[in-house]
Amino acid sequence: ICKQIVDCTGGAEVVGLLGLERLRGEERQPGSYLFKIGDPHNPASSQLKRLYVHGADSTNSRTVTLANLTGRKSILSKVRNSKERLMHLQPETGFRESYRIIGETVVTVQDYTSGRHFEDAVSYAFYPVDLHTRTGVKPKPLKRGIVPTVPISSLIPKDSKNIIVAGRCISSDRLANSALRVQAACMGMGQAAGATAALAVRNKTTPSSVPLEKIHGLLRDHNAIVPEKS
Incomplete structure (x- = not known):
């Protein structure tokens, strides 16, 4: 017991x-999503970046999923507008x-x-x-x-x-x-x-x-x- x-x-x-x-x-303070973009043929050149996930709420599974989807959508947009590739993605939003x-x-x-x-x-x-x-x-x-x-x-x-x-x-x-x-x-x-x-x-x-x-x-x-x- x-x-x-x-x-x-x-x-x-x-x-x-x-x-x-x-x-x-x-x-609430914004959450953060960490990711790396760079040249896959030169991994050492990749840069660690961070973006805010505003309104991130960790109080239940639905709001955690929403924060993760919001963060990944923003990262995907940045990658598509860049000439670089996504090298690493944090598993989920960091909640403050x-x-x-x-x-x-x-x-x-x-x-x-x-x-x-x-x-x-x-x-x-x-x-x-x-x-x-x-x-x-x-x-x-x-x-x-x-x-x-x-x-x-x-x-x-x-x-x-x-x-x-x-x-x-x-x-x-x-x-x-x-x-x-x-x-x-x-x-x-x-x-x-x-x-x-x-x-x-x-x-x-x-x-x-x-x-x-x-x-x-x-x-x-x-x-x-x-x-x-x-």
């Missing part, structure tokens, strides 16, 4: 199935934004850009605020010496007992989420969430009841980078 769940679906799908509250804004949980803590953009050290911090993040719009993106780099932290309470859905999340569905506002959604930050969250879930099972308790020092200790045992107060 499953005693704890770690939801890494990106859109907090398991959280939703359990009937716990999720948040999604009306506006979906559902987020409502956790015990909500990480705000002020928390993120100030490098707030949460009392229950379990991992670091580093990426600039990176909100994509119809006209492109203007990243806002962090100031030198600023290293944001991720609190374990932002990975635990409110009113839950046996589930924890990791990834872009972290409890955060939209601007903070645009920075927290990237791979390295998600890897740190994932390791912290996994350690917390394991400790909750081992100690027959809930993720929110696991002592922070035990989480930090297990993370250090596995050579994770654990946030330290400066």
Whole structure:
């Protein structure tokens, strides 16, 4: 019998199935489709390109299929208008934004850009605020010496007992989420969430009841980078 769940679906799908509250804004960042075009007789000359898929929605299979078809149609048009050939095509649209949980803590953009050290911090993040719009993106780099932290309470859905999340569905506002959604930050969250879930099972308790020092200790045992107060 499953005693704890770690939801890494990106859109907090398991959280939703359990009937716990999720948040999604009306506006969504565009998705991206990566592809390469070039000369098939000289593959080294191929160029990696990206196009936006506006309105990309990852919340169900129908909208995912629609985003993929829209992206591929745009790529086909570009290839037909080019003298080059399609060399590589990403399997599906990359989605930047979906559902987020409502956790015990909500990480705000002020928390993120100030490098707030949460009392229950379990991992670091580093990426600039990176909100994509119809006209492109203007990243806002962090100031030198600023290293944001991720609190374990932002990975635990409110009113839950046996589930924890990791990834872009972290409890955060939209601007903070645009920075927290990237791979390295998600890897740190994932390791912290996994350690917390394991400790909750081992100690027959809930993720929110696991002592922070035990989480930090297990993370250090596995050579994770654990946030330290400066």
